[in-house]
Amino acid sequence: MCRLFGYVTESPCAVADLLGEEGLEAFTSLTAVHSDGWGMAWQTPEGTRTTSSPHSADVDDDYRKLVAEPLSNAGFVHLRWATGGLEVRPENTHPFLTDDAAFAHNGHIHPIGELEELLTPASKARLRGDTDSERYFHFVHQCVEEYGDEAEGVTHALATLVKKFPRCSLNALMLTPTHMFAIHINSRADSPLRALREMFDDEGDIPPRHMTEYFAMDYRETEHGLEIVSSGLGQPGWTPVPADTAVMVDLETREITRLDPVAQLGVDATQAAD
Numbered sequence: 001m002c003r004l005f006g007y008v009t010e011s012p013c014a015v016a017d018l019l020g021e022e023g024l025e026a027f028t029s030l031t032a033v034h035s036d037g038w039g040m041a042w043q044t045p046e047g048t049r050t051t052s053s054p055h056s057a058d059v060d061d062d063y064r065k066l067v068a069e070p071l072s073n074a075g076f077v078h079l080r081w082a083t084g085g086l087e088v089r090p091e092n093t094h095p096f097l098t099d100d101a102a103f104a105h106n107g108h109i110h111p112i113g114e115l116e117e118l119l120t121p122a123s124k125a126r127l128r129g130d131t132d133s134e135r136y137f138h139f140v141h142q143c144v145e146e147y148g149d150e151a152e153g154v155t156h157a158l159a160t161l162v163k164k165f166p167r168c169s170l171n172a173l174m175l176t177p178t179h180m181f182a183i184h185i186n187s188r189a190d191s192p193l194r195a196l197r198e199m200f201d202d203e204g205d206i207p208p209r210h211m212t213e214y215f216a217m218d219y220r221e222t223e224h225g226l227e228i229v230s231s232g233l234g235q236p237g238w239t240p241v242p243a244d245t246a247v248m249v250d251l252e253t254r255e256i257t258r259l260d261p262v263a264q265l266g267v268d269a270t271q272a273a274d
Contacts, residue, residue, distance in 0.1 A: 001083060001192055001214070002094065002106040003030045003232055006076035006173045008180050008249045009225035015040075015067040015077055018227055024067060026233045027077075030207055031058040033199060034079035037093040038063055041102035041175050042075030043251060048100045048175060052078075052093040073225070074180055074251045076173045078104035083132070084195070091129035096137045098126055101176045103140070105133035106230055107169025107189060107215065109161070115139070118160070133172075136161070140174065151248055151259060154181055158246060158261035169215045173228070180249040182228050184241045185261070186215040208234030217241040225254055 005027060007018055016024045031038075038060065039052030049071075057063040057079055067077065078094045086092055094104040109115050109132040116124065116135050123138040139161070144153030154174070161170055162185060169186035191214035200206050209216060209231040216231040218238035226249060229238065246259040 001034075001081045001108060001169075002104065003027070003034050003079040003081075003230040004076060004104060004106055004171070004173050004217075005227070005229045006175075006180060006182060007074065007225060007227045008251055008254055009073045010254070011224075012070040012073050013224055014070045015075075017070070018222075018224060023233060023235060026235065027079075027229070028058050028063075030079055030232045031056045032205075033196065033207060033210065034081040036082040036088045037080040039078045039080075039094045039104065040066055040071075040075060041095045041097070041104070042072035043175060043177060044072060048097065048102050048177060050095050050097045050102050052090065052095065054088050054090055054093050074175060076102075076104060076175060076180075078173075083108045086131055089129070092131045092134075094133060095175075096134050098138070098141050101141060101144075101174060103133075103137035103172060103174045105136055106171040107186060108132060109136055109165050109168040109170070114164070118142075118164075136170070136172070137174075150176060150179055150181075151257065154246070154248070155259045155261045158183065158185060158259070162244075162262055171215055171217060171230070178251055180251065181246065181259075182217070182219075182241070182249065183246045184215075184217045185244050185246065187244050189215055191215065207232045226256070 035056035037054040038057035041050045095102040112132045118139050123142045140157040143157035147153040167188045169189035172183045174181040213231050219228045220238050248257045
């Protein structure tokens with residue numbers, strides 16, 4: 001389970017400039033919970049670039065350096081909170097990258113074995129770590145390859161996962177050379193309340209909205225472009241992303257296309273069988 005910040009802007013921007021000093025400190029302070037590594041992805045003329053570390057972002061000089069650089073007009077940052085039992089190591093650190101597509105997930109899909117069963121032998125051969133998140137990504141990538149179209153492939157993958165794993169959070173960001181996909185599907189996922197309480201002696205020290213809206217995502221449109229963030233900043237000016245939605249943002253035009261994975265298979269996410 002993790003925190004995410006993504007952006008699609010008119011020109012290259014630094015994460016620090018988009019969030020502002022206060023916003024960046026608030027986002028980085030989420031390592032009080034999400035301290036099991038960090039990663040970034042950004043788009044360049046040469047292709048999608050990524051970097052990651054299994055160290056906490058708040059003590060990593062590379063994180064501070066990269067968030068201050070105007071790397072791209074499209075990218076995202078991920079702070080990891082490792083799901084129980086999954087190791088903190090480079091192979092498990094987001095983002096995952098395949099064929100110029102980068103992916104980061106906020107949630108937990110279980111049982112992992114049933115998720116892996118959805119993968120073809122070719123997709124399984126790409127696996128490097130132990131996480132459900134990496135398997136989620138390769139299933140999405142597999143569907144995009146099968147359909148030959150990003151929107152159709154992502155929509156089909158999400159519809160399949162909503163039906164098979166209705167109580168899991170599919171929150172994610174995916175960056176390709178042409179689009180950013182923002183996925184906010186989690187209406188029946190359980191927040192990690194027990195784990196959060198075990199981490200803090202005083203519930204008042206838990207980051208904003210983590211106890212009530214852990215899987216919430218917010219967005220805002222500014223003069224720079226579009227930004228999206230996981231709950232936890234506690235700042236005004238952000239609008240909640242509607243429940244169980246996914247969008248595709250064109251990196252060149254910043255046009256937003258809503259995807260409807262639930263309707264594709266005739267699945268009502270709020271009624272899907274357990």
